[in-house]
Amino acid sequence: MNKTLYSYDTKNLYKVIKDSWQQAENAWKPIDLSGIDTDNIDNIIVTGLGGSAISGDVLRNFLGSELKKPLIVNRTYNLPLFAGRNTLVIVSSYSGNTEETISAFKFAIERGCPAIVLTTGGEIGRLANENRIPVVNLQAGFQPRYALYNSFFTLLRVIQELKLVHSQDSDAGKIINLLKTLGEEWGSEEGYAFKTADSLKGYIPVIYSVTDLNDSAGKRFKGQLNENSKVHAWTAEYPEMNHNEIVGWESVKGSGLKYKALTLLDDEISSRIKKRIEIINKLLMGENIDILSIQGKSGTFKERLIEIIYFCDWVSYYLALLNEEDPGEIDFIHHLKNKMAED
Numbered sequence: 089m090n091k092t093l094y095s096y097d098t099k100n101l102y103k104v105i106k107d108s109w110q111q112a113e114n115a116w117k118p119i120d121l122s123g124i125d126t127d128n129i130d131n132i133i134v135t136g137l138g139g140s141a142i143s144g145d146v147l148r149n150f151l152g153s154e155l156k157k158p159l160i161v162n163r164t165y166n167l168p169l170f171a172g173r174n175t176l177v178i179v180s181s182y183s184g185n186t187e188e189t190i191s192a193f194k195f196a197i198e199r200g201c202p203a204i205v206l207t208t209g210g211e212i213g214r215l216a217n218e219n220r221i222p223v224v225n226l227q228a229g230f231q232p233r234y235a236l237y238n239s240f241f242t243l244l245r246v247i248q249e250l251k252l253v254h255s256q257d258s259d260a261g262k263i264i265n266l267l268k269t270l271g272e273e274w275g276s277e278e279g280y281a282f283k284t285a286d287s288l289k290g291y292i293p294v295i296y297s298v299t300d301l302n303d304s305a306g307k308r309f310k311g312q313l314n315e316n317s318k319v320h321a322w323t324a325e326y327p328e329m330n331h332n333e334i335v336g337w338e339s340v341k342g343s344g345l346k347y348k349a350l351t352l353l354d355d356e357i358s359s360r361i362k363k364r365i366e367i368i369n370k371l372l373m374g375e376n377i378d379i380l381s382i383q384g385k386s387g388t389f390k391e392r393l394i395e396i397i398y399f400c401d402w403v404s405y406y407l408a409l410l411n412e413e414d415p416g417e418i419d420f421i422h423h424l425k426n427k428m429a430e431d
C-alpha cells in the first residue's frame with residue numbers, strides 16, 4: 089500500500105467504503121410501520137438533497153415496475169401541488185438539518201400527507217416526534233454520501249414493510265454478500281477500480297446512462313466525482329442526450345479541454361438504445377474523445393446496479409487520492425451552509 093497516496097484520506101474513508109456491506113446488513117432488519125395505512129396511497133415522494141436523495145433514485149431503478157405505486161424524488165423546498173392525503177412522503181435527511189428538506193417536510197405536515205422520516209436526528213427528527221410521525225433511525229457516524237448503503241437498504245426495507253413491493257429479502261442477502269466480495273477485490277491498487285481512476289486523471293468525465301434503467305448510477309457517479317475527487321463532471325441519459333447534447337461534441341476539437349466519455353452499460357439495455365450507443369461511440373471516436381464502458385458482471389439486474397454504483401464509489405475515492413485531494417473534505421459546501429445560516 090502506498091502510504092503517501094493514502095495520507096490524503098484523513099478520515100479513513102477507505103475502511104468506510106470497504107465496509108459498505110456492513111451498512112447494508114445493519115439496515116436490513118424489521119421495521120414496525122404498522123401505524124401507516126397504505127390502502128389509500130396513490131403515489132410516493134422521497135424528499136431530500138444530495139447523498140440523502142440519491143437513495144430514492146436508486147430505489148426507482150432498482151425496483152422498476154415491481155413498485156406498486158409511482159414514485160418521484162423531490163429536491164427542493166416545496167412539494168408538488170398534487171401532494172396531499174393520498175401521497176406518502178418519505179423524508180430523507182441523514183443529518184436531520186437539511187434546510188430544503190425541513191421546508192418540504194413542513195409542507196407535508198400542513199397538507200396532511202402521511203409521512204415517514206429517515207434520519208439520524210436533528211431538526212427533522214424533532215419535528216417528526218412533535219407531530220407523531222414515524223422515525224426510522226439511520227446508522228450514525230458517516231458523511232451522508234458515504235452512508236448510501238445504509239440509507240438505500242433502509243428505504244427499500246420501508247417500502248417492503250409497507251407491502252408496496254414483494255419481499256426483497258433474497259435480493260438484499262445476495263447484494264450484501266456481493267458488496268463484501270467486491271470490497272476485497274476493488275480495495276486494492278491492483279484492482280480495476282484503481283486503474284479506472286488512474287485513466288481519468290486529467291480528464292473531464294462525461295457519464296452516460298439510460299433513463300429508467302441505471303440513470304441513478306450516473307447521477308451518483310457525478311456527485312461522487314464532484315465531492316470526493318474534486319473534479320467537474322456531468323451526466324446525461326440515453327435517449328434524451330441524442331436529441332441535444334451530441335451536437336455539443338462538434339466544438340471539442342481545438343478547445344484545449346480533455347474529456348472522457350464513460351457509458352454505464354447493462355444487459356437489460358434495449359436493442360434500440362444499444363444501437364444509439366454504438367452510433368454515438370463512433371461519432372465520439374471521430375472527434376478523438378476517449379471512451380470507457382463500465383458494466384456490472386453479476387447475475388441479476390439488481391445486483392449489477394448496486395455493483396456499478398459501488399465500483400464508481402471506489403473510482404471516485406481513488407481519483408481523489410491521485411489528485412492529491414482529501415475524499416472527505418467538502419469545504420465549499422460547509423462555507424455555503426455557514427453563509428446561509430447568517431440570515
